[in-house]
Amino acid sequence: MHIDDLIGSVIKQISPTQTHASLSVAKTWAQGRTLYGGISAALIFAGMRQLVPHEKLIRALNTSFIGPIEADQPFTIELTILREGKNATQVQGKIIQDQKPAVLMLASFGVARASKVEESSHSTHAMPVPIKPNFIPPIPKVVPSFLGHFDLVKERGGWPFTANKDSQIHGWMRLKKAPTAFTTAHLVALIDVWPPTVLQQLRWPAPASTMSWNLEFIHPHADFSPTQWFAYQALTRQASNGYAHTEANVWDEHGRLVAISRQTVAVFD
Numbered sequence: 001m002h003i004d005d006l007i008g009s010v011i012k013q014i015s016p017t018q019t020h021a022s023l024s025v026a027k028t029w030a031q032g033r034t035l036y037g038g039i040s041a042a043l044i045f046a047g048m049r050q051l052v053p054h055e056k057l058i059r060a061l062n063t064s065f066i067g068p069i070e071a072d073q074p075f076t077i078e079l080t081i082l083r084e085g086k087n088a089t090q091v092q093g094k095i096i097q098d099q100k101p102a103v104l105m106l107a108s109f110g111v112a113r114a115s116k117v118e119e120s121s122h123s124t125h126a127m128p129v130p131i132k133p134n135f136i137p138p139i140p141k142v143v144p145s146f147l148g149h150f151d152l153v154k155e156r157g158g159w160p161f162t163a164n165k166d167s168q169i170h171g172w173m174r175l176k177k178a179p180t181a182f183t184t185a186h187l188v189a190l191i192d193v194w195p196p197t198v199l200q201q202l203r204w205p206a207p208a209s210t211m212s213w214n215l216e217f218i219h220p221h222a223d224f225s226p227t228q229w230f231a232y233q234a235l236t237r238q239a240s241n242g243y244a245h246t247e248a249n250v251w252d253e254h255g256r257l258v259a260i261s262r263q264t265v266a267v268f269d
Contacts, residue, residue: 044079
């Protein structure tokens with residue numbers, strides 16, 4: 001099931017007068033016993049985008065992953081506009097399966113306004129765009145199914161469970177099958193694709209789960225090509241007592257910072 005089909009299903013069901021959508025997602029998007037978090041977040045956001053005027057751009061998403069979402073089983077996306085003003089709109093989105101909350105998202109949308117405050121991002125990287133990609137190996141029972149929808153090229157760090165001493169991950173990412181048009185919903189799905197930075201330090205497979213995910217979008221940015229690579233650099237801010245706090249920058253293919261990602265990850269080693 002292509003990501004365009006999933007996003008399209010949500011878009012068809014959501015409108016200002018219809019704030020619920022029902023669907024299921026195939027096991028090819030599974031990550032252990034739940035769906036890949038990036039796809040569940042992307043589907044909620046795709047619905048939110050239908051409720052908010054186009055001139056209000058997404059500024060930040062805050063997502064809590066509460067419980068597992070079973071693949072190939074129906075679930076419901078429920079959306080609520082919490083407050084709508086002239087400049088900003090705040091929206092809440094939930095995924096409910098078997099009458100239990102699985103994902104909760106809060107989103108902040110805002111118009112661009114004239115301001116005397118102007119400070120450009122100076123965040124850069126020195127990674128060349130991939131020419132001969134070294135993709136993640138498809139290791140059975142280790143590499144989750146959803147990674148089949150993405151291309152990942154690692155520049156620094158190790159793959160999970162390789163006893164690597166590094167606590168950073170640098171690399172490039174893109175959708176394996178290019179979408180018809182690359183939207184912010186596709187970007188949300190893409191940014192979450194890398195494994196937590198600390199899993200590379202483990203010698204044996206162990207469960208891990210993102211508890212909360214904060215994603216901030218940098219504007220303005222140009223339209224994205226459907227085949228474009230995005231650069232990703234993540235570091236571990238701190239890890240102890242079974243929890244890790246990570247932060248990442250995301251750039252487009254032309255070196256423009258487009259998003260900042262922060263996660264709290266629970267590791268059960």
